[in-house]
Amino acid sequence: MNMNDILKVAEEKMNASVKAMEERFTTVRTGRANPSSLNGVMVEYYGSLTPLKQLVTISVPEGNQLLIKPFDKTSINDIVKAIVAANLGYNPTSDGESIRIIVPALTEERRKELIKQVRKIAEDAKIAIRNERRDALDKVKKDDAASEDDEKRVEKEVQTLVDKSNKKVEEILKQKEEELMTV
DSSP, X not given: OOHHHHHHHHHHHHHHHHHHHHHHHHTSOOSSOXXXXXXXXXXXXXXXXXXXXXXXXXXXXXXXXXXXEESSGGGHHHHHHHHHHTTSSOOOEEOSSXXXXXXXXXXXXXXXXXXXXHHHHHHHHHHHHHHHHHHHHHHHHHOTTOOHHHHHHHHHHHHHHHHHHHHHHHHHHXXXXXXXXXX
């Protein structure tokens, strides 16, 4: 593997780590209704666990409300149970046709818990980025054809990628923290 390939792979993996963090951030709910907060909910449907989004359409009729319409009306009770079991702090109500969730406003204490949670997610992303740096540098050191100058150059470029990725992580984290603190 040549030096440019190593750099390219490292950059792709670091970008993937940032993307994964962003996706995990969507599951952390803010005071507003967001259908993606239900992404992790799994429903017992005909004997197998099925992702909620495969069984329903989710809309946001108002800023603090989610409206869930199941494709199969007989699964409503299972969906309600799954939402409650997911421990998201939601209290779903059903009218037999659809399920409504009023998203409660966040308390100050809950906001602080959520900020700790997003900081942990961001730290996990930074760890993944550092691991990619280590992997890339290991590949360079194992390459017998690499000169000492090549090693130094790649080391510098990989560190630049790490710095760039960490900066993205910090920016996204800052936005999410601000979103969580906004009442």
